[in-house]
Amino acid sequence: MAAITVAIAPLDVPGLDVACYELRVDGGVETAWTPTTPLCAAHGARGQISAEVACDPTRDADPATDGTQSRLIVSLAGLYGADGAALSDWIDPCAGGCALTADCGHPAGDRVAVDLTLARRSDRGFFDAGIAVGAMVCSARYDCAAGALPDVAGEPVVRQLLGLACVGDLDGQVDPVLYLDPIVVTCDDGSGPMTATFDPETALGEDADPTTAEEAPWTGVAFSGRFDRLQQVAVRTGTVDGEVGLERVRTRFWNIDLALRGDLTGCTLTTRGTMDDETRLGGATGGVVPASGIHPYVAWTVDLGVCAHDNLLDRPGSGVVTRYFTDGAPHRFSHSAPWGYASCAANADCPAAVCVAGTCRPTSGLGRACDESDDCIEGALCAAGSCALPPLLITPLTVSVPVGGESTFAAAGGEGGYVFELASGSGRLDGATYVAPEVEGTAVVRVRDAAGNVREAVVTVVGEPLAIAPNAAWVPVGEGHPFVATGGVPPYRFAVVAGAGAIDPTTGVYTAPAEPGDAMVRVTDGRGDGSNAIVHVIDPQ
Structure with a gap:
């Protein structure tokens, strides 16, 4: 017999002391052969365990797969x-058992x-209906309001609102982030799906015929099958910090407003979304639920032909329900609120966006008309009436660094994906940190973003200032005294610039005259x- 080691991480459930599990291995041939x-x-231990479950590799569904x-x-x-x-308020993620891939035939044990x-x-x-996930309280809904908008060309216009929101305790350093999949509305009037x-x-968009290209000012919307039901769409996300009783809380919300x-x-609307405390490892960090993750999400499957107000989370017939990822397959959410949390490895991970510096960066909201920055997607600015990303910046622009010292640069704005390089001069770059050489000079540090934009900063490498030691000396008449130079740029030259006496120009040894008095060496x-x-020349007698 072989064995599979199971490690379950601690659960983030307030008031939890003990969690109990049932574990077994299914080989595919028989559903319960262990x-x-x-x-x-x-x-x-808050539910944390590490245990071994026996299994038989010869009973695998396909022994050839080891x-x-x-x-x-x-x-x-x-x-x-x-x-x-017993704690009774939790939603069971594994009523039928959560299945995770395990290699019973692994020589060293899986x-x-x-x-x-x-x-x-x-x-x-x-x-009025919500769920608690870790230290967050969240809710979701889908509302329909018939008659709220005027008819268009004799056709009724129905306003639909999808909402997702979470609250976290600021004093407990809880930072909720929301994630969503693309939202899909599918209609079929008998002539085929659209x-x-x-x-x-x-x-974003309003009052246009999406079947006519020249009359389709839609942003962030893709159509197929001559979809002709959309009248208006707008997105609103935000963060509100405030107080509830004695608690300081942060609310994150996400509203998608449709007019059909x-x-x-x-017609049916489908999507799914989740939430995560980004201060906590695991869960859905970066919008990714790993293969080892069992994580809750909200699924919207709403029949738009039935306009019902207050389709609340987990209410019977609402079409808005809490579910879990339990199939052992990873899932990546490509959209986040606030923007910039959805992680990615390539553009394919970001529908309607691009992967820049490891996060999905929306592009379709850029270039649209605006009156102020609040009209633009998060992270963009309203410049000359158009939404645009802020310009690429590098800081500091100029800096003095001592020989052998370091200075770290930072970039902001532009298209992300920053790469720092040494454009000229001596020294070296360690990432974004410039390391100065052991000699004075200048250097230029350059940053380049994903679009090829560049900005440069100037580094001046400075040595220690020139100094002479001692800066004052008492020397008996007729005797010698050495002076030493440090810093500056060799070679050094010594001279008596006032008073009497003599000094070796190379060694810096001063010889006092026969008479007392003062002198200055340089x-x-x-x-x-x-x-x-x-130099104070003194008579010791």
């Missing part, structure tokens, strides 16, 4: 507080890490800079 292993985590057809089946048996009472995020029922939602796909970060016209029988470096010292 016995179920009941296991409870230790008190105070056991890769095996599945680890995880079920959550119960949650309990410190007093032993290890399956499970990152489980639980959603709990909450009465603190913003729309769809409109909306970028939930940038979708005509007969909407046979050292000059190769750059012409000078430094002075006072």
